[in-house]
Every structure is written in structure tokens, then in C-alpha cells.
Amino acid sequence: MTTTADLDSPTGVLDAVRDVQSSISELEIDKFRLAVEWAVMHPAESVLHAAMVDGTEDELAIAGPGAPLVAEFCVAELALALGMSTDSGKRYLGDAVETRYRLPRLWSRVMRGEVPVWKARQVATRTIGLSEDAARFVDTHVAPVAHRCSYAQIDRAVDHARDLYDPDEAEARRAEQAEHRHVDIRLGDVTTDGLVYIEATTDLADALAFEAQVAAKAHDLLDTHPQLSLDVRRSMALGHLGDSVGRELVIHAHHDVSSTDGLVRVDNTKSWITVEQLGEWCQQEHTRVTIRPVLDLNEHLHTDRYQPTDQLREQVIQTHPTCVFPRCTRPSRRCDLDHTVEWPEGPTDSINLVPLCRGHHRLKTHGGWTYERLGPTAFLWTSPLGQTYLRRT
Incomplete structure (x- = not known):
């Protein structure tokens, strides 16, 4: 046990840190093992036939082919004991079962403390979608070097196994990855200044057309906002692309006039902005503001x-x-x-x-x-x- 005297020198502190880290690693191994024990206690056979017939509970495949199924409803209780959401707990349980039953070489190294649990989970997450033969191939080639291999090396081993043993699945995945266009507007991460992060992936033709519109609108904004940088004007240009037809701004906002912080609650995004920011939005040119009755959350309906x-x-x-x-x-x-x-x-x-x-x-x-x-x-x-x-x- 570490004492106060042990912490009187830099080497003493480092020794204490190593002891703590070793204990954490051992506990992570124990937790991983206990997750498998939980799965063993709740096999698919524990789901009553009547429950499966009427749809109340079903057997759940949390790992790849060949790994045991579990009773669907067992996941939530384990997840909360782990301090996780049900979805996160399902992934953790699936990684543990996948490692134990489909990656036995890797499991043995984890149990001996030679490969950290987090690294084993990175492998297991990638092999769950593989056939038994493909998973066995990954286990054979990755387990001996799992303690030092990178994510890229794991991905290459998994892709190679899929090409060898699951060629149809490999081709389907390549086709799926080729079509990953998207636009992500992170309304759940709005700052108090009303700023939102946006990212998108599109094909080249659409990207060139979009860039031309943004660049032109940003240049137009130079006349009215000469003090602003090009980056800021490009950001503003996104909101002005529809100016020719006008845009509608619908905000469900709640403001407590007795509050001293000057913030407004925006229910659309579950975020807070300043009163000044709300005013600027409503005064922007070509913007149509819709005012709706305030919904009293304290009213009994x-x-x-x-x-x-x-x-x-x-x-x-x-x-x-x-x-x-x-x-x-x-x-x-x-x-x-x-x-x-x-x-x-x-x-x-x-x-x-x-x-x-x-x-x-x-x-x-x-x-x-x-x-x-x-x-x-x-x-x-x-x-x-x-x-x-x-x-x-």
C-alpha cells in the first residue's frame, strides 16, 4: 500500500502511479471476464418459447457467427452496472463475447495481461461482421502482435480476411463505402454565441458548384461587411444562399426576463444563446420570422x-x-x-x-x-x- 512517506520523492510518486495503473489494468480484465460470465448466465435458451412467440423477448446476437446468443433483456441491467447506456453496454458485452469465443488466442493474451482490454475491443469490434473462418484468420495473425499493432494494421488484417473468406461481403462493403455522401449539422452542439459545426461529404461536381456559390456570396458581403474576414463572410454566405426566395426562421425560444444571465433557451436544439444573438437573427435581411405562442411547460394539459x-x-x-x-x-x-x-x-x-x-x-x-x-x-x-x-x- 502507498503511504505518505512513499510520495515524498518523484520516484515514489512514479512507483505509486505504476501500482495504480497495474491495479486498473487488472480490474479491466476482471470486468471483461465478468461480462462473459453474465452472457453465460443469460443464454438464448433462457428466453421462454412463449415470450419469443408473442414478441416480448427475443434471443440476441451480440457477436459474430459461432458465438453464443443471449437473452435480449439481459443487456440493460449489465449496462447500468457498468455505468453505460444500453447501447454502449451491448457493444461492450458483444466485444467480450466476440473475444472469448471467436478470438481465443487474443482472449488468452488479454487474460494474462499481455494485451489491454481496450486494444482487444478494437479488434473484436472489427471482426464481429466476419465469418468464423475469417475471424479465426484475424485471431491467428493479429493476436501475437496485438499489443503493438496499430489500428491501420488491424484494419488491413480484417480486410484481407474478408477478401479471402467473405468475398461477396467484401465487395458489398466496398460498394457501401463508396457511397458515403452526407451533410451533418450538429444542432446538438450549439455554442452560447449561436455557432454550429457543419461538415459534409459530396461528389466533386456538387462541391465545385457549392464552392462557386459560397465564394460569390462571400464576395458580395464584402460591400456591407468590409470589417469581417473572408472566413466569417464565407460562413455567413451559407445562410444567405437562399436569399433570392427568402428564408423562414422558426425558433422555439424561452426567455426568463427575471434572469440576470441574458440567455435564451432554444428548444429546437436544446441549447442556449444570447438575447443579442436572437435579435441579430431576426433582423437579418430576407429573413421571415414566425412567432408562435409560447408553450407553458408548467401548464397541466x-x-x-x-x-x-x-x-x-x-x-x-x-x-x-x-x-x-x-x-x-x-x-x-x-x-x-x-x-x-x-x-x-x-x-x-x-x-x-x-x-x-x-x-x-x-x-x-x-x-x-x-x-x-x-x-x-x-x-x-x-x-x-x-x-x-x-x-x-
Whole structure:
């Protein structure tokens, strides 16, 4: 054990750091092994036939061909014990099972502490989609050098195995990778100055046409904004590309006039901007501003029907931006609205409706999970094993 006296010198501190790092590595190995134990305890055979027939629970393939299947609903409880979301826990469990059953040489090196768990997961994540023969090839060639090989080397080994053993899959992947055009507007990462990161991948012809439009508009903005840099004017040009037909700006904003911070809540993006920024947006030339009634999140709305009204649905979504299951981050607009107390015993109103993504809705309905509402945005979930988890949205 490290004592205060051990930390009186630089070498003592370094020795203590090495001890701590060694303990962390050992614990990571234990955690990886325990994940496999959890999978073994919840095989596909544990899913009752009746449950599979009526769709309440299914067997789940978390690793590649030849690895054991697990009971679908076992993932959520392990994930929360790991401090992860259900999706992240599924990936972790899948990597552990993949390594144990399809990459046995790599698994042995991990258990001996010769390859870190994080490096093994990088290999396992890439081999899950391979056939058994291809995975065996990767294990044979990568396991001996896994402690020092790079991601690029792992990728080359996986691609070579796919070419050798899964040629049809290899060709399909090449075709898929050739078509990866996209535009990503990161509305979930808005700064307080109202700035948003945008990235895109497109074909050359579209890129050249777009560059010409941006360059021309940025040059036009030089007349009215001579003090701004070219980069700033190019950024502004994106918003002005539709000036010939005008643009509509619809913002769901909430501002507490009693607040001293001068910030406005933008519900569209779940972010904050300054009052000044909002004013600048609304005053921009060729912009049509739409003003809609403010939705009072504290108002009690209800309906006698099972389905909520549009206004009630919007209120629930604004109150809870994500699924209310612990650690779930799926946006509430893509979720089901669940009656906390089942309808018709429970009403369809502001208090009794919350968003649950489809997977966690099934856990609550068929998987033995229950929850109670402790406050406007606080929920206490109880697992089938009696474990409790508090979630605040």
C-alpha cells in the first residue's frame, strides 16, 4: 500500500502511479471476464418459447457467427452496472463475447495481461461482421502482435480476411463505402454565441458548384461587411444562399426576463444563446420570422383519449428532451409516449406521460422493469433483480 512517506520523492510518486495503473489494468480484465460470465448466465435458451412467440423477448446476437446468443433483456441491467447506456453496454458485452469465443488466442493474451482490454475491443469490434473462418484468420495473425499493432494494421488484417473468406461481403462493403455522401449539422452542439459545426461529404461536381456559390456570396458581403474576414463572410454566405426566395426562421425560444444571465433557451436544439444573438437573427435581411405562442411547460394539459393532443405531446417532448430510462440519450421526438400509470387507470396528461424509446418501452412492458415518478423530471427505475437507478431528465 502507498503511504505518505512513499510520495515524498518523484520516484515514489512514479512507483505509486505504476501500482495504480497495474491495479486498473487488472480490474479491466476482471470486468471483461465478468461480462462473459453474465452472457453465460443469460443464454438464448433462457428466453421462454412463449415470450419469443408473442414478441416480448427475443434471443440476441451480440457477436459474430459461432458465438453464443443471449437473452435480449439481459443487456440493460449489465449496462447500468457498468455505468453505460444500453447501447454502449451491448457493444461492450458483444466485444467480450466476440473475444472469448471467436478470438481465443487474443482472449488468452488479454487474460494474462499481455494485451489491454481496450486494444482487444478494437479488434473484436472489427471482426464481429466476419465469418468464423475469417475471424479465426484475424485471431491467428493479429493476436501475437496485438499489443503493438496499430489500428491501420488491424484494419488491413480484417480486410484481407474478408477478401479471402467473405468475398461477396467484401465487395458489398466496398460498394457501401463508396457511397458515403452526407451533410451533418450538429444542432446538438450549439455554442452560447449561436455557432454550429457543419461538415459534409459530396461528389466533386456538387462541391465545385457549392464552392462557386459560397465564394460569390462571400464576395458580395464584402460591400456591407468590409470589417469581417473572408472566413466569417464565407460562413455567413451559407445562410444567405437562399436569399433570392427568402428564408423562414422558426425558433422555439424561452426567455426568463427575471434572469440576470441574458440567455435564451432554444428548444429546437436544446441549447442556449444570447438575447443579442436572437435579435441579430431576426433582423437579418430576407429573413421571415414566425412567432408562435409560447408553450407553458408548467401548464397541466390533459385529454380523455388514449392518444395525447399535439399540444400535450409537444409539452412532454419539451419537458423531457430524451428517453427517461437511465443513461439513454435517444431524442424524445423519436420515442413513444408512455403512460406512467397504465391507461385508463392513469390519465393522458402532463404528469402521466413520459418519452420512452422503443427498446426501453419494451423493457418496461415485457422485461420486468418498473419505474415511478419522483418529481417533474425525476424517475426511480427498478430492475427485475431489484436494482434501483435514479434518472433525472
